[in-house]
Amino acid sequence: MSLGTALRVAAAFALLVLLHYTLRPLLGWRAPIDFLVIAVLLVAVRMRPGLAALVGLVVGLAADAITPAAFGSGALGLCVVAYLASWLKAVFFADNSALSALFFFVGKWTFDALYLVSEHRVRGPELVMQLLLWSPLAATVTALSGVLLLLLLRPLLGRTPG
């Protein structure tokens, strides 16, 4: 990855992180868009799996710092998702919107599952409801938003790797 590409990817990453902390709380949806997952996935597919996991860990810890009750959960979820995304980058960026959406969906759902299970805050039927209803909904919204953002950021990100 050239320096120019790296800078453009960093800009896209910063933009998505910014959206996560501005647009997401502003919208306040019950099933919110997870721009952080999109950002991590976007960066992870351009890195080696180990480095992607490290990025996931740092971003996750930074996000967890704002919600101390679940400190570590986000880091765990994001590092696993980032590692898997980097490992499956050929599938992820096949220039197929449906596949990309599916990957965003799976990534977000996996992240939520890891986050909720490791967080130990919700249990029993509420956890099931969260995992089977709200997480898929949030994953759907995230997937749609991710595909839309990929289309919008295509001039910035250039050809997809893989």
Added chain:
Amino acid sequence: MARATRTGSVVDNSLLVFCLIASVIALFLPAKSRDKSAATLRRTISAPLALLQRRAELSRAAFLSYDDRMQRMGDLASLRSDNTGLQSENARLRELLGLGRRLQWGFVAGEASPAQLDVDVVQHQILQTFNVTVGARAGVQPFAPVVSEGGLVGMIETVDAASSIAISYSHPDFRVSVTTPNDSAFGIVQAHLVSSGAERGLLEMRGVPFRSPLKAGQLIVSSGLGGTYPRGIRVGTVIREIVTAEKWARTYLLQPSAPLANIGPVFVLLKKRADAGVETVWMSPQAADSAARGVAAAGDSLARRDSLAREAALQESAARRAALDSARDSTATDSVRPRPSVPSPTAPAGAPVRVPVVTGGSAGAPAPRPAPQPRDTARAPVARPTVPRPTVPRPTVPVPNGTGDAGRAGRAALP
């Protein structure tokens, strides 16, 4: 190549394991250490993110609370509007309660519709007929007077079982025989029929003899002549004289006592009550006091020369109140006896008084009817008192409304 790949894979796996271990450690940190670590991160790399998130949340809260505030303001405005309406309705009903207390019996309360007319609507489209929510079942008959606290509103024209249709004083067919409270001038009041302008909705008092000029602010009441309206219902106050084709008599423009705007609850006087007379109802001390105040104010604006007259009016009012108190006392002791005469509010204490008007028995019960009087000669059988006029010194300045001693003195001074 394969070695490099294997090395890369080992590094990746090592990093993954490191990240997983770090995450698990973060997850299972003691609460104190976890909070400390989170606080450190919040103060460093997460600080701008936390700030952004907080501002976004505040913006959203402000946005949501704006809607809430707007809704609350709307509710407040609605409540304020309702409150204003309720206050004015309450004031009207209180006034009407006062009138009902003074009438005591022989009336039916109804609601005039269209009610809640806006003043503008009334000014631009004078209310000539209106429905009253009481009819024949309640004893309402055609030609029954419709009154409110202010005075005469109109007359029942047609009666159904449960409702009636009345004409207001603005109707072209409306006529009422009127006089001043001291009978100094008689005339016929009808609607002032102009198509536009500020004089719409006013009344005309026609046929006033040239020898009986009236001053602005003079109260005009129904005379009782003609049989439809009993004597003493307030009709209006004189605004000024107007020029008409009738050169043989004066015509005056009157301000109606009972505004048609926002007309709501009204009373329909039943025949028995009208026959019994209502002279003391609108001329009670309370009503007369307010009328005197209004008239005195009008006189003030016309000519500021009535300090003595006002004093006389106050004395007059005090005398009336004392007379009413004594009348109430004697009624309380003997309700069978004919009621003592309640002096006409326009007559000063000690001055000649009218023959007592029997206003009925105790509250709520129909009073014994007075001896029937021929309607057409209503004035004739009224026995004028033979009490000589007192020799009290009369004020030299006339009362602006022409009532009372001062008024009489003023009239006496007229050519």
